[in-house]
Amino acid sequence: MNLLPALVLVPVIGGGLAWGSGRVPPPAGPSTHSASWWTMLATLCVETLVLIMVTFGHPDRTGPWYGHFSTPWIPAMGIAVRLDMDGLSLSLIWLSLVLCFLCACLATRQVTAHAGAFHFLFLATLTGIIGTFLATDLFLFFFFWELMLVPMFVLIAAWGHEGRQRAAMKFFMFTQGSGLLMLLSILGLVIAHARETGVLTFDYFALGHTSLSPTLSMLLMLGFFSAFAVKLPVVPVHVWLPDAHTQAPTAASVLLAGILLKTGGYGMIRFDIMLFPDAAGRFAPIAMGLGVAGILYGAWMSCAQEDVKRLIAYSSISHMGFVLLGIFAGSRLGMQGAIMQMLAHGLGTAALFLIAGAIQDRLRTRDMHRIGGLWAAMPRLSGTGLFFAVALLGMPGLGNFTGEFLVLLATWHISPVTATLAATGLVLAAIYALRMVNRIFLAAPRADLQLLQDFPVRHMAVFACVMAFLMLLGLYPQSFMTFSTPSPLSVTTAAGRQDSAP
Numbered sequence: 001m002n003l004l005p006a007l008v009l010v011p012v013i014g015g016g017l018a019w020g021s022g023r024v025p026p027p028a029g030p031s032t033h034s035a036s037w038w039t040m041l042a043t044l045c046v047e048t049l050v051l052i053m054v055t056f057g058h059p060d061r062t063g064p065w066y067g068h069f070s071t072p073w074i075p076a077m078g079i080a081v082r083l084d085m086d087g088l089s090l091s092l093i094w095l096s097l098v099l100c101f102l103c104a105c106l107a108t109r110q111v112t113a114h115a116g117a118f119h120f121l122f123l124a125t126l127t128g129i130i131g132t133f134l135a136t137d138l139f140l141f142f143f144f145w146e147l148m149l150v151p152m153f154v155l156i157a158a159w160g161h162e163g164r165q166r167a168a169m170k171f172f173m174f175t176q177g178s179g180l181l182m183l184l185s186i187l188g189l190v191i192a193h194a195r196e197t198g199v200l201t202f203d204y205f206a207l208g209h210t211s212l213s214p215t216l217s218m219l220l221m222l223g224f225f226s227a228f229a230v231k232l233p234v235v236p237v238h239v240w241l242p243d244a245h246t247q248a249p250t251a252a253s254v255l256l257a258g259i260l261l262k263t264g265g266y267g268m269i270r271f272d273i274m275l276f277p278d279a280a281g282r283f284a285p286i287a288m289g290l291g292v293a294g295i296l297y298g299a300w301m302s303c304a305q306e307d308v309k310r311l312i313a314y315s316s317i318s319h320m321g322f323v324l325l326g327i328f329a330g331s332r333l334g335m336q337g338a339i340m341q342m343l344a345h346g347l348g349t350a351a352l353f354l355i356a357g358a359i360q361d362r363l364r365t366r367d368m369h370r371i372g373g374l375w376a377a378m379p380r381l382s383g384t385g386l387f388f389a390v391a392l393l394g395m396p397g398l399g400n401f402t403g404e405f406l407v408l409l410a411t412w413h414i415s416p417v418t419a420t421l422a423a424t425g426l427v428l429a430a431i432y433a434l435r436m437v438n439r440i441f442l443a444a445p446r447a448d449l450q451l452l453q454d455f456p457v458r459h460m461a462v463f464a465c466v467m468a469f470l471m472l473l474g475l476y477p478q479s480f481m482t483f484s485t486p487s488p489l490s491v492t493t494a495a496g497r498q499d500s501a502p
Contacts, residue, residue, distance in 0.1 A: 004069040004083040006050045007093065008131045014043025015123030019116040036116040041104050043123060048097055055090060064487040066090055073140070078190075078201035082137040086487035088269065088339065089133040091480070092262055095343055096129050098469070099258040099350045105462050106354050107251040110361065111159070118159060121151035125255055132263050136204040138186045142179070145227070148260060149175050155252040156244060167240075167247035174240040178230040185223025189275075192216065208275050208489045214282075221276035221283065224267065232264030232320050235294040245313035246366070250357030253309065257316050258350035262342045265323045269335065269486050273327060280328065287328040288411070292421050294321030299428035303435065307366045308356045311436060312349060315392060318425055319345045319400070325422060326407035329414060336481040337406025343480065344399030344473050348391040351466050355385045359440070362452045368439035372446035378454040382441040384463050391470055393433040394426050399473025 021035035054067060070082040085093075103122070111118045124147070131144030149172060157168035186202070193210040194200045201207070212220070230237045245253050273280050280287075298318030305311035319341065326338030358381060359374070360366050375382040391398045404426065412419040455463075473480060 002067065002069045003050050003054050004067050004085060004134060005081075007047065007054065008083070008127055008134065010047045010050060011043060011123040011130065012127040014039060014046070015120040015127070018043070018123065019120035021116060034112075034115045036119045037104075037109050037111075040108065040119040040123060044097065044100055044104055047126075048101075051093060051097060054085065055094075064485075073137075077139075078199065078203070079139045080137050080203070081140060082203065083134040084136040084204075085134055087483045088266065088486040091339070091343060091484040092133050092259075092266060093130055095262070095346045096126060096133075096259045098466075099254055099346060100126055102350060102354060102462060102466065103251040103254050106459060107249075107254065107357060111249075111251075113159070118155070121155050122251060122255075124151040125155070129255075129259050129263065133266060138190070138202040138204060138207065140202075141204075142183055142186060145179060145182070145263075146176075148263070149179070152252060152255065152260065155255075156248045159249040159252070160247040161249075162247070163243065164247045167243035170240045171244040174230050174237065175227075178227040178237070181223045182227035185220045188216070188220050188223070192220075204275075205489055212276075214278070217276050217279040218282065221272055221279040224271045224275075225283070225287075228264040228267035228272065229290075230264070231267070232261060232324060233294075233317060234290050234324060235297050235317065235321075238294070238298075238317050241317060242310050242313045245316070245353075246307060246309045250353060250360075253353040253357070254350045257312070257353055258346040261316060261320055262346055265320070265327065265338060265342050268324070268327050269338075273335075274486065274489060281330060284328040284330055288325055288415070288418055291321045291323075291325035291328070292418055294318065294324065295422050295425035296321075296428070299425045299432065302432040303428060305432075306368050308359065308368055308371070308436065308440065309353065309366050311368075311432060312352050312356060315429070315432065316345070316349055318429065319349070319392075319404075321425070322404050322407045322422065325411055325418075326403075329407065329410040331410045331413070332485075333406055334410030336485065337403050337408075337410060339403075339484045340399060340406060340473065340477060340480065341403030343484070344391070344403050344470060347466050347470055347473075348388050348398075348400060351388045351463060352385070352392065355381065355388065358455070368436065371440050371443075373441060373443040374445070374452075375441045376445050377452055380455040380460055384455065384460070385441060386437055387467055389433045389437045393430045397471065397474045399470045399477070402474050402477045 018036040018039040021039045064086055066085045068084050070080055073079045073081045128144050128148035132141065135141040135144050153168050153172045156164055156171060160167065189207050189210065190202055192212060193207050196211060233241050245256055248256060295318050298314045298321060302311050302314040302318065305314060322341050323338045326334040359371060363371055365371060391400050394401045394404050408419050408423055411422060
């Protein structure tokens, strides 16, 4: 039985059940939660079980590809529901589920206003994310790409903080506008393939072998790149991100930083590099320049922030610059570094946003000057924050260091000057990360901090799992580097022909 469709459908079905069960009032008692929260948690458990079955029970695996599913959708237009999974998509789906469990355990149970609708939108966003990582029909990919936007827009606009309306509108306008450019590129590629072969199709693997002129190839690649650059984000189309991260509720901030930004990196690998390798090679110097600009700009802006969530948001711009640098470095080493950076950044930054959200819930502020020293009053929260701040600055032995080191090594072989400039961002990262630690945890404590509740043991157990994953990425990276390498077009094309054979 093919389980790839279940990976996509389970979250949205569970979200619908959560919305319906949200009308059931929670039972009395201080430790109980809404029925919609329990439904969401059960949905994530079922989704994890399905993913385990896909990961370890794949008898139909062909080469590096773990599974294939294809059925006609709109045959007259050559559109099909086609899903394919390789190590890259599988690793990012695992990241998505791990972060969703973090949100379920630490960030969503506090939602009381319209909890059923919140949990439905949360799981609908997860459906869009998983569909984006699996879809290999370009129309279906665009469908899931847009599906991510609407529920996230509502999550920010309805449950966000004081400036949520403006932040949500900015997020939607930037991502929607760039998505339309990607749609034009998809249509251009489909039309070019139809003129060459006489076959109208949106199949990723068939379109990957279309003969294109250098000019057309560059134009189509730039259309895809614009959408992925906004989502990554790349300077100068990053301006939506600080406001969206700052104003979003904690769970939405985790989804944005931990997963949605990774769809931009995934798209660049799967579409820009794989579909248009020659155009991507010609564009690489510009892309790497933009990557260095993002590293330095994001790190510099992080050093100037007083809002802790805004600091983490700008640090994401800096760290995702390493992803862009590694993707366009033109080597396997750089690609592996970019993927490792995506995985490590997703775990570490998600944890920091959860800690920032816990601090805001307790102190009603995000201003580091007003937070004061938390170490004496909340040693468990402070120790956890110190660990992830150290991971943020790239401490050896943790996953962030591995990804950044591989990217810098791959970049050095191309341009030592570019690698040196990028490495300057690591110096700035140490400045803003240690500044955050000093302001929040080690400064003189406020008089009222003794009344605050520290992280309970169950929260520490959850964070301990994330710490273990980051250490595993840092100390034993080879297995992840080999496992998450994107699969070539040729292998799946052959597999697709076998699947469609009568």
